[in-house]
Amino acid sequence: MKIAVVILNWNGKALLEKFLPSVVAHSSEATIYVADNASTDASVAFVKANYPEIKIIPNTENGGYAKGYNQALQHVEEDIFCLLNSDIEVTQNWLSPILQEFKTNSETDIIQPKILDYKNKEYFEYAGAAGGFIDKYGYPYCRGRIFDTIEKDENQYQDANIFWASGACFFIKKETFKILDGFDESFFAHMEEIDLCWRAFNLNYKTKYIGASTVYHVGGATLQSSNPKKTYLNFRNSLFTLTKNASGSLFFLIFTRLVLDGVAAIKFLLQLKITHILAIFKAHFSYYTALPRLLKERKKLPKKKDYYQTKSIVFSYFIKGNKTF
Template sequence: MLNIAVVILNWNGKALLKQFLPSVIDYSKDATIYVADNASTDNSVAFVKDQFPNVKIIENKINGGYAKGYNDALQFVDEDIFCLLNSDIEVTPNWLDPILDTFNTETETAIIQPKILDYKDKTKFEYAGAAGGFIDKYGYPFCRGRIFDTIETDTNQYPNSNIFWASGACFFIRKQVFNQLNGFDESFFAHQEEIDLCWRAFNLNYKAKYVSESTVFHVGGATLNATNPQKTYLNFRNSLFNVTKNASGYLFSLIFTRLVLDGIAGIQFLFQLKIKHFFAILKAHFSFYFNLKKLLKQRKNLPQQKGYFSVKSIVYSYFIKKKTNFSKL
């Protein structure tokens, strides 16, 4: 029987831990619970030690973001299955049982995501993951239950199935696979590093799966909300990192198309008078060019496979053909 560690990465999130850690403790009786602290300055560690003495603490020396934070912390976790859980998630009774059942019975499954619903409206999917993620040919991510900013109501319309990527908000992975992949790419810092990890796993023939019987509720945007230009910067930059490292096919035609599409997005931000977001896209591309040599070297040493995308262009399908529901793609 596999054992599981629930690892919550924290950075100055004392209020979130106070609100959401009790549900994790109450409904995760068979798991070992860790708080991995990214050099917080808000007394988070002392609070957890005082209020939740059975929770194990891992203290990272610096705030290296999501990617480095988990890479550093998971070196000290021995359980067979890692659950990487955001601090702004409310879990539900028996949420771990169907996950562990799947890992125990489906040995080819390396990564799992539960159903992620919106904490603020529990009838709807949540942006970061929904019912499992996919990408198009050009590396733009979307989910069953969420395409761009269109969010579906959950009617149990999405059954268990293989997916391309699982959300980092609640991300289960076998320790052996995480270590084989050398963890997250720390150059991502935050946002879409889980897509890169899943893509590298996919290119090694591992499977990621959505398990609908497990449900969690996610607040979302607790660290960076959607109006923050830094989030725009990281999402656009890291998406380009993903394509360059992992996509099959003729790379430079993919990159050129992305430059055009990202340019259109930037012009749209200008028309909306979101000037900081326009400059965030420019900054993302300059950072991409600066890192291109390193990314091409990584690509050379990573396997690529055909058939990684389920839709050729989600931008065209959504904005031109008006297919805003996943089931209509």
């Protein structure tokens, strides 16, 4: 079973300089690729000059995470894809537990390792932590991270089936990626991996967390949480995902989301984050514009009712005070 580590890059020379050494040093089992989203800096020249063994896949445009990987992975022949952010430091033997799981458990199709914070290595990192879940209304959360509460890693989360794996370090069988028709390119960035995992879940594919593999993620290297564009993409893409994949009454789900997103806008107002309020309004406008296409997508796959463990993570966290998984 052959594995490819594919790093998507866009004007990320500084990140490649910092994090490629760990990937090269600890990934002898893999073929390493850098998929470049039409960078205008010297990042591709840097890789060619310093790591001639790494294969370069040139994309024709910056199509974001979703389109960038969809285009690049057409040129990758290995059995397993590892989609690795350029701001991740990997550790010794990080690939061994992943390959072992794929080899011994044929039912596992998607895997996420333990993702810890590069800047505070005893704690989980926001984007993925110890594996993701989602509530009835499409709000994602993780074992080890719910909203802004980040847990210290004390090996409290063991290997388990999860609902979604983080796109920061995302392993998937090539055949599964092909059957699912890759990422939804309309997402551009943020939550496209949740959409993919939800589609996989509806087709009975298994997503798993493997804690014996550890990586350290900087997070926010592309868009920081303070950037209103990230707020826009997260709110819009969450609605996209919910509409395409959730079972039950869509009208009820979207109406409830409208109310909950309004509460989030009030929270931003109290923080005087006006640009983030505008981002939420923009997200909803974009969603309603895309609704006819999303409804067509909704008809393509079967829907499973048991996609959520927690009915409302917002109610559980903010009203009941449950701060940990």
